[in-house]
Amino acid sequence: MELTVLGRYGPYPAAKGACSGYLVTLGETRLLLDCGAGVLGRLVSFVSLDNLTGIILSHLHSDHTSDYFVLRYALEVAYLQGRQREPLPVWAPAEPAEEFARLDYRGLVSVHEVEEGQAVEIGGIRAVPFAGRHSVPSYGWLLTGGGATLAYSADTEPFPELEEKVRGADLFLCEATYTQAQLAQGARNHLTAAQAAGVARAAGVGRLLLTHLSPLQDLDVLLREAGREFPAVALAEEGRTYRVRA
Template sequence: MKVTVLGSCAAWPEPGRACSGYLVEHDGFRLVLDLGFATLPRLLRHCPNGTVDAVVVTHRHSDHCVDLNGLLRVRHYGERVLPRIPLLCPPDVASVVDTLEPRPRLAELFDVHELPGGRRVGPFQVDGIALPHHVPNAGVRLTTPGRTLAYTGDTGPDPRLAELGADADLYIMEATLQAEPAPGEPRNVLTAREAGEWARRAGARRLLLTHFWPGSDRGVSLRQAAETFPGEIIAADEDLVIDWLGRPRH
């Protein structure tokens, strides 16, 4: 299994960066997790003409799903005739993307399946778990023989984070905040320290912090997460490649 970071920003992309998006490859099968602002050009460098095999989108916020419309256009108008592929997402994702233009509709090019839920997609068992956010959000767990990747999407603190990331080889966790929120404040995103704590409770082997608020010092987030997580911690960076044969590389 190999993971390429397409984007790592929350809300909007900093110059030269993109919002949430990850390309996951295993045995020649290419699955995309989220397609936020500016992820599509980076994806097309790895998958010309949008030749991916499946897409999973955690929720309808534009920093996680807007470039799904771009992928739809590439596969509809592009140079190659491509087969329909699975799209796993909460039901409101397709509704939001389809409001951008009348045609083509997502269901014309994708087999749309609802998250949360479980489904076999190529070599991956894909399982979704509902997690708290401003809108319906599904954390995603990808399993192949011998490897497990977990991804929170966007989430507040919740005991299900330990279930989602249980014994994961790589846990991709949003770490939007650095300052501790006020007590009693409604929680729909995590601090870096909380990401480390939930990864520790899950027994994850490796933690990838992502969804950094624009302008944040990512070194601070790494140090905060290290206060609660004893394993290897990586800050997501555009074009970073993580495989299980060596250290992260660009």
């Protein structure tokens, strides 16, 4: 299994950056995980949209969904040109209802509600969602295939079960929005880099990749604070492909 980071920023991108978007591939399976601002142009530099197997939207905040609404136009063109016949499967939380209702589009996608622990098979990948804690329902995912497991935190603040949810993952892609100083000043609704690293250590994951980075953040501080808790850590790099191996 391979993970390509298309965008690593939230809640808006840095200059020349993009918001959350990750391409997960295994054999012929091509799964897009989140589709925030700036992701679509990068996605098509790695894969033809005709070959996409499915899309997971972790939650319905715009920094994870905005380019999805543009991607639908590409699906429509593909349909009109006879290149797409089957609706593309999309998985997303059912709330907020008004956001969920916007996902369906002219029969070109088949939208599925995500439920806690309800596994879905996406090509050769077994995907299991788990509920995080965020200002809207947000699901992290455990993706298993080819003998390896990738865990994705999505957006969440800390909760006691998180380490159980991602236990033993070979690669843990985890949000790291804040520094410890920002936490002390009252920042909530997301994780600090140190909290992400604490979860990685407690869960016994192989490697930790920090993502959902604020464009205003001093990234050296994030990396240093995480490294004290869990040395096998790096900042997610846009455009880079990571091998997920056991």
